[in-house]
Amino acid sequence: MSLGMAKCSDYCTLIQLVVDNEASKSEEKYLKEHLDICVKCLGLFDVDAELKKAIKLRMEHIEVPKDLAETIKNKINQSA
Numbered sequence: 001m002s003l004g005m006a007k008c009s010d011y012c013t014l015i016q017l018v019v020d021n022e023a024s025k026s027e028e029k030y031l032k033e034h035l036d037i038c039v040k041c042l043g044l045f046d047v048d049a050e051l052k053k054a055i056k057l058r059m060e061h062i063e064v065p066k067d068l069a070e071t072i073k074n075k076i077n078q079s080a
Helices: 008-019 025-035 039-058 068-079
Strands: none
16 A cells, blocks of 8 residues: 555455455554544545444354265266
């Protein structure tokens, strides 16, 4: 990221990278410095972070039978 004067629209991708834990430490620091002075981008960051949390909470881990893959392979082989 360039350390020059950026427009708020330039931070959208960086917000996503930080929310997804894919940003470098320097990118996180760069965004944090902007969020400290920009309420608009802080609001976008907060919405994105909350949305990610909500999606994660709604995702349900479902255990499948251990032999499910083998059963599917057998059914495919029988019909072939």
